[in-house]
Amino acid sequence: xxxxxxxxxxxxxxxxxxxxxxxxxxxxxxxxxxxxxxxxxxxxxxxxxxxxxxxxxxxxxxxxxxxxxxxxxxxxxxxxxxxxxxxxxxxxxxxxxxxxxxxxxxxxxxxxxxxxxxxxxxxxxxxxxxxxxxxxxxxxxxxxxxxxxxxxxxxxxxxxxxxxxxxxxxxx
Numbered sequence: 001x002x003x004x005x006x007x008x009x010x011x012x013x014x015x016x017x018x019x020x021x022x023x024x025x026x027x028x029x030x031x032x033x034x035x036x037x038x039x040x041x042x043x044x045x046x047x048x049x050x051x052x053x054x055x056x057x058x059x060x061x062x063x064x065x066x067x068x069x070x071x072x073x074x075x076x077x078x079x080x081x082x083x084x085x086x087x088x089x090x091x092x093x094x095x096x097x098x099x100x101x102x103x104x105x106x107x108x109x110x111x112x113x114x115x116x117x118x119x120x121x122x123x124x125x126x127x128x129x130x131x132x133x134x135x136x137x138x139x140x141x142x143x144x145x146x147x148x149x150x151x152x153x154x155x156x157x158x159x160x161x162x163x164x165x166x167x168x169x170x171x172x
Contacts, residue, residue, distance in 0.1 A: 001072060003085055006125065007057035012038045013134045013145045022146055023153055034153070041148035044158060045141060050168035052086040052128035053137055053145070057093075060084070060126070064119040080113040082124070087168060090127040097122055141166060 012035075019034050020026070046053055062082070066073050074081045084092075087109040095102040095111060097120045105112045111124065130136045144160050151158040 002061045004059040005056060006059045009054035009056050012042055013053055013137055013142050014038050019149055037149045037152045040152055041145045044148050045144050048163050049166040051166060053130060053141060055090060055127055055129040055132045057127050058086060060124045062122045066119055075115050075118045078115050080115050080117050082111045084109050084111060084126055086128045088130060090129060093125040095124050
């Protein structure tokens with residue numbers, strides 16, 4: 001399986017002003033640096049939790065042979081279940097094999113395809129995240145990005161226990 005970020009979020013979960021207030025920075029000299037820390041902090045929280053924070057588009061390519069014990073792809077009776085990385089799922093745009101569209105259904109963060117597509121090359125394009133704006137984020141995740149920004153700014157080890165409930169665990 002290969003996963004590609006096609007469209008990153010159009011904005012970050014924090015504004016420069018929020019971060020400057022939190023860090024007690026009044027100068028405009030570090031704005032570019034602080035902006036890069038915000039982006040890094042968002043990416044850190046996404047990597048630790050396995051979740052997309054703000055709306056972003058992903059392209060997933062699945063090539064055979066599929067492993068029988070995969071936590072992401074399972075063949076259950078009449079359905080091929082594909083667990084989509086980086087929940088929450090907002091929308092599946094397309095599911096294809098070659099140029100052929102594949103009919104699918106959505107169940108939580110899974111795409112359900114006919115089992116006849118087992119061991120076929122599949123390409124999926126989907127949107128994931130809590131929404132398009134920072135207001136759509138759960139407050140704990142927004143705070144985690146803010147705190148991670150602080151740890152990065154102070155060159156400290158990042159320790160964010162508040163992320164534990166948001167971690168995505170995959171059981172095979």
